[in-house]
Amino acid sequence: MSKETRQAALHRALRAKAGQPVLFGDLVRAVWGDEAPARPLPALRTLVRRLRRSVDDEIVTDASGYRLVVRAPGPAQLPADLPDFVGREDELTALSTSTSAVLAITGPPGVGKTALAVKLAHRIRDRFPDGQLHVDLRGFAVGPAVGLDQALGRFLRALGVPPANVPPGRDEQIALYRSKLRGRKVLVLLDNATELSPLVPGVEGCTAIVTSRNELPGQTGLAVLADDEAGALLDRMGVDGSPDDRAELIRLCAHLPLALRIAGAHLADRHLPDYLDELRGDGRLDALEIEGDAAVRAAFALSHKALPDDARHLFGLLSVHPGADFDVEDTAALADLSIEDAARLLDVLVGAGLVQRAEEQFVLHDLIRLFASEQAGEEAQQALHRLLSYYTATASQAAEILVPAMTQLQRPALAVPGRRFATAVQARGWLDAKRAVLVAAVQVAPHPFACHLADALRGYLNNNGYRPEQRVVLAAGLASARSAGDRAGETAMLNGTGQLHWRLGAFAEALRFYDAAVELAASDLMKGTLLSNAGLVKRDMGDFAGALADLERARRLSRSHPALHVNVVLNLGTVHGVRAELRKAAAHFEEAWRLAERHASPGSVAAAREGLGVALIELGRYEEARPHLESALAGYREVGRSKPNLLVNLADLTAAAGRDEEARTWALRCLELAQETGDTRVQVEALIRLGDQGPAVALAEAINYPLGRRRAQLVLARTDPGLAEELLRDVRDSGDLLLESRALLALAEATADPDRAREALDTAKAREQAGVVAEVEAFLAAQPPANGGSTSS
Missing domain, CATH: 1.10.8 (Helicase, Ruva Protein; domain 3)
Incomplete structure (x- = not known):
């Protein structure tokens, strides 16, 4: 068989049971029949590696085989086709038959560029089975334009890249965007662009439709209608x-x-x-x-x-809305109307042709918005303040549910109370739907709204990986606070900016922003928050002494602030954990658990019990650990948080208790959830638990996750003395005290060296790692006696 035929046979065998693991042996027979190679598993791995490069479907490694996950349908972001579009047949014919990778449509405002672009996109969309992307860049709008980083982030997410995996650098984002498009046929519609930007794919098989008022290379210039x-x-x-x-x-x-x-x-x-x-x-x-x-x-x-007087009044006020679109609730807040009146008046404006409806959203053409602004009158500023009050109050209430441990600024007096949410799912859904509008609102908001809205959004943006949006709102909020001489607002924005740099791995920059914020902070609550955050950065830098010093200061400052106090105690537990001070870690998690229950904080209760369960696993107290991890799992579900890493801990727990099949089930569930949420670090951990160390090492290196790489190498090092020596040096250099005893054991197994094993035993006993102690003792018990077992007389 040729390589291509073998790949096709492998692909067919996997697709026949899509979503289910197919055993290694069954795949070998499907590919080679009765003529299996001498080393079938390495040959199968090589073939799978080649297949992964040639198909879009995902091939997941399971403990006993491979599983194919059919690629989800591509993005379908085109606006609805226009039912009353007429004319432009010459332009449509020329554009739809063009082989150019960029179809540029230019002309003055109101000439119908967007309408032609949308009609063209729908006419040729069948040529692009892998999806269509669309963004209105608002290059000529009254409000803020959509930045390149924001647009790239949106496109990457639409192409299946989880927000947390969008790289921070623009060049890296562009490279990832093009790599995601490579080998696919995707149509990209860029409306209201000022130039041909890197959003134009430049990838074979993909085409961009670009509209602009400016002249562009290869343009089709629109004149008025004949x-x-x-x-x-x-x-x-x-x-x-x-x-x-x-x-x-x-x-x-x-x-x-x-x-x-x-x-x-x-x-x-x-x-x-x-x-x-x-x-x-x-x-x-x-x-x-x-x-x-x-x-x-x-x-x-x-x-x-x-128009009736009330519709005319509303029309002028709509011009102050900062986003590309708005809904009935926005309109009600903006104009101080009931929901019913807002809906009725929007219908009047749609009927008059002054507002366009797009399902549940409404849109003003740029020129119409400009004309409407001339009618807004003196109430325009009041209307904007009402809308910003609504957004700030609603975003703050959403943050209280989604990130209750986050310290928020003291909210100013707001003209509109905002929307309330019964569940975390509702809160996240509103933020997801409004994200682009809220980011635009921060950029045009006067003080103090820019600062307070940015503060309310930063936890959501940070936790969900929306780095470009996070950077935009924090910069706008910081500029607003500084221009107004608002020390509290500036402190909060510096805190958020430090958090952004921490998530990006720029630890020194993060500490610089935290230090500047501490100098400005006026309250114990804010100082404690900043010191707690700085302590976590130092923990991740390996400066454990500095981390403990900052966290202990934060603990003293936070005693009269329950939510922060729980968070600080939890953070102390994590630092003692990485220092291999397991009993101290467990004690802190127990304390955090009690405090969180006293103050009715279910998310913090779950986090504390998870930490306690992990510490107990390391201490070898498996039966005690299980109820904590199971309770944490239920707690996270209650607050709507997805925590795939908890499933890895449950897999470790059941494996340590000898329940291998149950451990495999937990690991498979973990891998699926981590792939759904885009948590690549947890994918590494799941692959390790499933025994697929090679792909785990490769993935860990690809995402710069050295801890995961070292854990995966532990298994490989058991049969490779050179790797074992290198791994031990790496572990010691990194200060990863929990892995040191395991690295010593791996070296002992690779070299059959009982002295190294006894060193591992002493290290594990000193750190009370009962599971490692048992493994080392089993290894030593299996070693032959010295001198072949003879005794002297």
């Missing part, structure tokens, strides 16, 4: 009248699709001659300096004049 196209649009909208009246309407609307659509909506219940009389007035000549705006302004003015 007479027959404009007439067809009027026909589609049901605009009746004499040929002369219709021709005059087209002329007065400057042949612009946007102006014609607004006029058509306005004519639904009016006679064309009356409308033309108004359109001929001097008001039509009150033009902006943008080409074609006179026609749009005239159509807008007449539609606006015909």
